[in-house]
Amino acid sequence: REGDRLYGRGSVDMKAFDALAMQLIKNASGQQTVPDLGLMLTFDEEIGGKNGAARLADLGYFPEILLNGDGGYNHAVIHAEKGILKIELSANSNSGRHPYPWEGENAFDIMVREYQKILKLFPEQIRATDTDNWYTTCSSYDIKVKNNPFSAPHYAEMKINIYFTENITTEQLYQKIENMLRYVKISKISASER
Numbered sequence: 001r002e003g004d005r006l007y008g009r010g011s012v013d014m015k016a017f018d019a020l021a022m023q024l025i026k027n028a029s030g031q032q033t034v035p036d037l038g039l040m041l042t043f044d045e046e047i048g049g050k051n052g053a054a055r056l057a058d059l060g061y062f063p064e065i066l067l068n069g070d071g072g073y074n075h076a077v078i079h080a081e082k083g084i085l086k087i088e089l090s091a092n093s094n095s096g097r098h099p100y101p102w103e104g105e106n107a108f109d110i111m112v113r114e115y116q117k118i119l120k121l122f123p124e125q126i127r128a129t130d131t132d133n134w135y136t137t138c139s140s141y142d143i144k145v146k147n148n149p150f151s152a153p154h155y156a157e158m159k160i161n162i163y164f165t166e167n168i169t170t171e172q173l174y175q176k177i178e179n180m181l182r183y184v185k186i187s188k189i190s191a192s193e194r
Contacts, residue, residue: 017069038063050192082136082163083194085170087177089114089160089184095152106152107144114184115140115158118177122162136164159189169193 001007006016021039028035042059068078083116091110096103119125119138128135140160145153162172170191178186 005126012078014069017180021067021069024127068187081194082134082165083168083170083173084163084190085164085173086170086189086191087162087174088157088187088189089181090155090157090187091184092155095147095154101152104152104154107156108153110183111143111156111158114181115160117180118160118162121177122164134165136162136166138162 007109008015010016018041025037025039028037040056042056044050044052068081089111091107091114093110094104094109095106122136122138124135125137128137138160140158142157142159144157146155147153164171166173168176168192174186174188174191
């Protein structure tokens, strides 16, 4: 602490909420009529929540009121969270030499064409802003290619994050994407329901 400020990893995300919740429970425990409340801290939100919140639900924890102390935006109360689907695409090809592209296919070009199909599923992404972001977003990362010095890439891979707002399951979204792709292999990295 420095003055009235708290510095540290996660202090503006859920760690501050954790500290506040523990203090509120401590304060409530001193009341004459102790309210029925509890604090459960989970650890795997960024990788799907299956061993955290989903596991608690599997164990039968369904509170009347649930406060999730994650960050939120602009100090607003958030009433829902986007689903998350992380996938990987890969393409193999017989590529041609650089001056003779007609001798084969460029695996990276194949990947880009298939990625463009996925992006077309989420046209409202361009409307998302810091203050209005309840739109599905899709972004690529960890893009890799393999080629020899004289030819175009014969292998390409790309990971994709999709944060979706639609009332659809991660499996339904995965199947929708898989069914439209023709020239790449798709695999699921992780998934978290909306």
